[in-house]
Amino acid sequence: MRKVLTVAKRELKRFRARFSGGSRAVILGLIAVSLLASYFVAQQGPMMGKGIYTVGVSPDGPLIEDSRFHVVTMDKDAGLKMLGNGSIDLYVDGEAAHARNDERSQYAEGALKKYLEKAETTRLIEQYDINQSFPLRIQASFISAQPTPSVPASTATATTTTAPPPSASTDTGAAVQEQIKEVQSGSSKFKAEFVSENEVIIPSLMKPPVPLSQVILAFIYVVPILFLGIFFNSSFMEEKTNRKLNVLMSTPVTPFDIIAGKMLPYIAFSLGMVAVITLALGGDVAVALAVFLPIILFIFAVYLLVAMAYRTFKDQTFFSMAAIAFVTGYLVLPALFTGINNVCYVSPLTLAVQMYRGEGFGPVEYVLSTGPMYLVFVLSVFLGVRIFNEEYLMSFGPLYRRAADAIYLAIDKSHMFISIALLSAFLIPVVFMAQMIVAILSLMVPISLPPIVFLAMLLALCVIMEEVAKSAGIAALLENKKVASVRAVLALAAASALGFFLGEKLLLYLSLSVVSNVMLLEALGSANLLIIPLAAHFIFTSIVCLLTQKLGAKYYALAIAAGSIVHFLYNFAILSHEMGAI
Incomplete structure (x- = not known):
């Protein structure tokens, strides 16, 4: 630990020397902007869509407290006149909504209708005392809009009416009559909650809104972390190109000491930034640190591999930008589904969103969201230690060549079977992340495909990723002539299949514990695609490895294609059968 701290102290001195004077002011300015943006978002929320519709409301009209609507109180004659000349987008006269035939006015009416429906439902739920309840039938009725000679009308706002149970007397008392009138006019203070099996409810109201403000707030934490990751990456690249790392390697420190020591100051700065932002926003510092620590480690793991794999700043810049895009997509896209779909738990930002919503999360959710990132960090540091030599650091080559060399150096030749099994298991988080990004991006592509075709495309990509992870x-x-016999190849294939199988079962357990209601995961689980038998893993891996041995390493892509086709046909046949397609 002393050597790690010595390297960290040296890195701090280098950082001060590199960023002094004007550059230091720029860095502090960027940090200040991040903090101000965090505070602004926390206090105000996102401003997108504020006041985009102008709505005229009669004095007896409903109360509208949605930032999307700029509300102007006016009488009916003035409202219809302004609606006709386009000064306002919608006019609400009591319970009647008047709209034009153009798209903007129709959109305004639809948005207002949904808002009033949700507001009425929320009002009913909040004031309902379940301990003093009796059965009610809640029904939503829609009042027709009142057309005018000059302004065509459309659908009106929704109201909610209540009725006594069938056994109740039809002679409704005066107090109840007054309550019904108040409900119909939108001003009732009587509330109710849907508790019966025959409840009448609008399905669209059950979809929670996208937590955009919380996602933006959580991602603002990531911005300074990305900046610090870039500083770490550039520092590593500078010392590598100037051959100062060679001097460090000649000192009595290990590769792990160098990597950990160079990372430590930036990780500490990142954790400090998280704590400062959380304190400024009045959040729970301990929870925030627990949520963002794996994100910090994951970002630095990615930057470490980029810095070690490439020698020139040109290549490093390109792949750093690609890494930022991947990290941003993996963190932000799933978090947008918070409260909508449990697939959101693949991103730790979901936990941050829940933190700022005042919602808790359990240990299973935490492990599922953060476990892959912790494992990727461990794998990256291990790979970094294994490839930390002058020959690898100063050599050139395409991405696939650099990856192949890194994997070969990571394998312990004296314990090949254990190394292969562990390598397959530790690559599962990488495969999992890549597959989730592909799945989420595919949902956002505006192309309508039959479900069986859509799943087939996803399966094909997932199968290729799995076969590469098991056979690389x-x-x-x-390729390096460390294995010659067919028996040895089959034994290694069995070890790889076993490692992948055990890791996959662990990931399956965590996933189904949290996201068991996700349709795709249910389909895959019922089709045994997430718990493929160990024998199937062994067969598919053996096909790839035996073809690679027979044809040579330069035909590895062809071997992957052959094994993936067999794997895909097996999975697709099972899935098609389960879905009733064949």
């Missing part, structure tokens, strides 16, 4: 280590050994 064995292919590296074959």
